[in-house]
Amino acid sequence: MATRKLGFVIRSLPYKTEASRLALTHAISSQTVEIYLEDGDLVEPVVCYIGDGVLNCLKGQQAAKHYGVTSIEQHARNSLLLDLNVMICKEDLDKRGIPDNALVLDAEDIGGETAAKVVPYSEIQKVMESVDHLLFC
């Protein structure tokens, strides 16, 4: 019985490439990974938004309206609904003038009980040092 921690570090802008969306869908797929593992083994993702990646967390994305695709905001909400550990870099938000109330920090409207945390980069660094594998997206 073991748990492997994966750190998904999202640095990419939303919609410019598929990278940030795929990071979230891969992290969310941890919910079904047990079908490939021995009983009791787990993969536990943590999602960290840094640099331009913090823009993925903005509320009010209109991807469905303009592109006919699900928004990254929706994936971010789903990650919280599924109780993933989500961290957003405070310094990178401050640099871009983004206040906390502009962010998807919870998924209460769809029944989520977990909140994303806005934290200093030093906290994210600690997480990056603690995981088994880092996946930069």
Next chain:
Amino acid sequence: MGKLTIGCFSSLVGSLSLDFAVKLSEAAVQKGHKVDLWLSGNGTMLAKKGQKAFKDYSHLAKKVQELLATGNFQITACEACAEARGYHKDEMAEGLKRFSMDWYLASTFSADRVLHIGGD
């Protein structure tokens, strides 16, 4: 010997990241390691059969088949990413697999090292 899991989102033609991933796989296999290569996003195009070799473009199909023949290399494409690009199971190159994203996470579970190339 160890196990290396590589995930790649980058496209077959238009970026050399996938070429790098295959070259790294080859180097690891030659040293006796096992390699799982996961293809997602545009990277899934590497799994499509019928790729024609042109000198101006990357052509990795032959190298992939050579690596598969070693028995120490497996390559799996994201099923949803492939379907979204309009190619289906019967268009997969020989020996390559298709699964959902959780296959990749399961591969990382037993990997000694993971290299994730998450850009285009």
